[in-house]
Amino acid sequence: MIDLNSRNHSVATAAATTAFSGSLDSSMQNIRLGPAFDIDFTKRFSAGVGLGYSTVYVDSSLKYSETTSFGNAAIPNLNSGLVTLQRAEWEPGVYFEMRANYQFSRYVGAFAGGDLQYNSSLEFGDTAHQVKIDLGTTYSAKAGVLIRF
Numbered sequence: 606m607i608d609l610n611s612r613n614h615s616v617a618t619a620a621a622t623t624a625f626s627g628s629l630d631s632s633m634q635n636i637r638l639g640p641a642f643d644i645d646f647t648k649r650f651s652a653g654v655g656l657g658y659s660t661v662y663v664d665s666s667l668k669y670s671e672t673t674s675f676g677n678a679a680i681p682n683l684n685s686g687l688v689t690l691q692r693a694e695w696e697p698g699v700y701f702e703m704r705a706n707y708q709f710s711r712y713v714g715a716f717a718g719g720d721l722q723y724n725s726s727l728e729f730g731d732t733a734h735q736v737k738i739d740l741g742t743t744y745s746a747k748a749g750v751l752i753r754f
Contacts, residue, residue, distance in 0.1 A: 619677030627669030631738060634662045637700050637722075651706045653718075659700040663727045664693040667736050690731055696740055698724030706751060714751035719744065 639657015646652065667690045673683040704718025724740035 617677050617679055619675040619680055621673055621675050623671060623673045625669060625671050627667060629665065629667050629736065631663060631665040633664075635722075636660050636662075639700070641702075643706075649708045651708075653704050653706070655700075655702040657700060659698040659722050659724060661696045661698065661724045661740055662693070663696055663738055663740070665727060665729070665736065665738060666691045667730075667734070669734065671733070685733070688731070688733075690729055690734075690736065692727060692729035692736075694727055696724045696727055698722060698740070704747070708751070712753050714753070715749070716751055717746075717748040719746050 637657060637659045639655055641653055641655035643651050643653040668687060669685070670687050671685040675682070700720060700722040702718060702720045704716050706714055706716045708714040721742065721744055723742045726740055727738040728735065730736050
C-alpha cells in the first residue's frame with residue numbers, strides 16, 4: 606500500500622568542511638632476473654649490459670580518519686573513525702643496466718653504471734579514497750670498487 610498523505614519535510618543546507626588525517630606506509634623489495642654480458646675492450650677496461658625481468662613486492666597500508674563538519678549546528682558531524690586499507694602484491698616489469706669497469710691492478714678495480722627499470726603500479730582503496738603507487742620508470746646510477754680474489 607502506498608501512503609499518499611503529504612508530510613512535512615525539512616531541508617537544511619550548510620557549508621561543509623572536511624578534515625582528512627592519514628598516513629601511508631609502504632615497503633618495497635625488488636628482484637631482477639636476467640643475463641648480463643661483459644666485453645673486454647682492453648686488459649684493464651671492460652663494459653657490460655644486463656636486461657631482464659624485474660618484479661617489485663609492494664606492501665602498503667593507508668590509515669586515515671575523516672571528519673566532516675557543517676556550518677549548521679542542527680546537522681551532526683560525520684566521522685569515519687580510523688580506517689585501514691592494505692594491499693601487498695608483486696608488480697611485474699623489466700630492467701636494463703649498463704656499466705663500465707676499470708681494473709687498476711689484478712685484484713682491484715672500479716665500476717660505474719646506470720639502470721633503467723619499469724614496473725606497473727599498485728592500486729587499492731575503498732569507495733571514499735583510492736591509492737595509486739606509481740612505480741613507473743625509475744633511473745639509478747651506481748659506482749663502486751671491484752675486489753677480485
